[in-house]
Amino acid sequence: MSLPSRMPLEPAWLEKLTQAKALKKWPLAKLITLFESQLPDNACVREAIHHYIAQHPQSFSKEATIIGFTGTPGAGKSSLIAELCRTILQKSKTATIAVLAIDPSSQVSGGSILGDRTRMHYGKKETRLYFRSQASNLELGGVTEATFQACRLLRHLFDFIIIETVGIGQNEIDIQFMTDHTFLVMQPLAGDQIQFMKCGIMEIPDSFIVNKCDEEKLARSSYHMLRSSLKQARLVELHAEDDYRQSAKDQIFLTSAVKNRGIETLCDHILQLPSKTHWHKTEDFYLQKSIQKRFGEFGLSLISDNPDKELLSSITLSYEEKERKVLQLIQSHIK
Ligand SMILES: Nc1nc2c(ncn2[C@@H]2O[C@H](COP(=O)(O)OP(=O)(O)O)[C@@H](O)[C@H]2O)c(=O)[nH]1
Numbered sequence: 366m367s368l369p370s371r372m373p374l375e376p377a378w379l380e381k382l383t384q385a386k387a388l389k390k391w392p393l394a395k396l397i398t399l400f401e402s403q404l405p406d407n408a409c410v411r412e413a414i415h416h417y418i419a420q421h422p423q424s425f426s427k428e429a430t431i432i433g434f435t436g437t438p439g440a441g442k443s444s445l446i447a448e449l450c451r452t453i454l455q456k457s458k459t460a461t462i463a464v465l466a467i468d469p470s471s472q473v474s475g476g477s478i479l480g481d482r483t484r485m486h487y488g489k490k491e492t493r494l495y496f497r498s499q500a501s502n503l504e505l506g507g508v509t510e511a512t513f514q515a516c517r518l519l520r521h522l523f524d525f526i527i528i529e530t531v532g533i534g535q536n537e538i539d540i541q542f543m544t545d546h547t548f549l550v551m552q553p554l555a556g557d558q559i560q561f562m563k564c565g566i567m568e569i570p571d572s573f574i575v576n577k578c579d580e581e582k583l584a585r586s587s588y589h590m591l592r593s594s595l596k597q598a599r600l601v602e603l604h605a606e607d608d609y610r611q612s613a614k615d616q617i618f619l620t621s622a623v624k625n626r627g628i629e630t631l632c633d634h635i636l637q638l639p640s641k642t643h644w645h646k647t648e649d650f651y652l653q654k655s656i657q658k659r660f661g662e663f664g665l666s667l668i669s670d671n672p673d674k675e676l677l678s679s680i681t682l683s684y685e686e687k688e689r690k691v692l693q694l695i696q697s698h699i700k
């Protein structure tokens with residue numbers, strides 16, 4: 366159960382890391398697979414990679430802004446992300462983007478549904494854009510430990526990480542611990558909005574996107590409907606003027622992925638978002654989530670009752686070192 370301790374980074378992995386830094390797709394894929402893996406031996410390689418990155422801050426100076434897109438299936442998240450990536454790459458000649466799409470597992474094959482991958486087909490030729498689809502097993506399209514682990518690596522390699530998840534309750538709650546900014550993507554006509562209000566989900570996102578606003582009339586009515594819902598719930602500070610052309614001031618974006626409306630405004634907003642300064646808090650949240658998944662409330666209570674209060678809050682211990690200590694703690698109670 367316990368993880369072996371830190372090893373030096375093997376030359377073969379160092380070479381992959383160097384190539385991944387140059388955004389070569391095959392080494393990137395290999396590294397993400399390693400990061401997604403739950404085998405203890407792989408955790409050691411992961412730790413060695415992180416140690417190497419920490420020791421070479423000049424070579425790994427990037428700190429990606431992580432952006433989440435969540436919302437009901439069919440709202441147009443994948444289409445919107447594809448348009449956004451295209452626009453960001455056009456507007457900025459240097460920006461690099463990694464997209465992580467989390468697909469609910471296919472009941473039949475246990476693999477990811479292919480639809481989302483094919484829509485971003487131009488990604489193969491564009492070196493500044495990397496696309497990865499993650500199966501989400503039974504977690505219904507939510508962020509998993511694999512997403513967290515992939516982000517741990519990708520944040521050192523890209524300027525932006527875009528995560529697409531299916532929004533169903535718990536997912537919104539988990540995704541906010543990973544992202545710097547979360548968008549809730551909705552369709553026009555109030556159905557989604559009323560549903561979300563009921564679940565209390567409206568409190569989670571930093572901004573709202575009403576997609577499929579193909580016509581101006583629809584954009585205008587969607588804006589007023591959402592604005593009045595938000596006003597009622599007093600969730601966001603609304604701008605004095607209720608002008609749908611200035612909806613971004615209310616953190617409401619009106620887009621059409623098929624007619625390319627509102628994408629540029631959304632893109633400008635994204636390009637100026639700052640990146641996270643408290644990544645270790647994200648690590649602590651996902652470490653606790655992983656312990657809870659494996660050992661339930663028993664595991665969590667051992668962490669909270671642990672006299673070494675510094676354990677999780679330490680910013681000098683690596684994720685794997687913390688995990689090892691927590692596992693040792695649990696092991697000592699099981700014996
Ligand atoms: N009319 C219209 N259809 C859209 C728009 N964006 C996406 N769609 C369509 O909505 C469907 C679902 O889109 P998709 O991007 O897969 O949604 P996701 O499940 O949220 O990722 C597809 O048939 C898209 O072509 C839009 O802005 N306007």
Ligand SMILES: [Mg+2]
Pocket residue numbers: 442443444481529
């Ligand atoms: Mg999708």
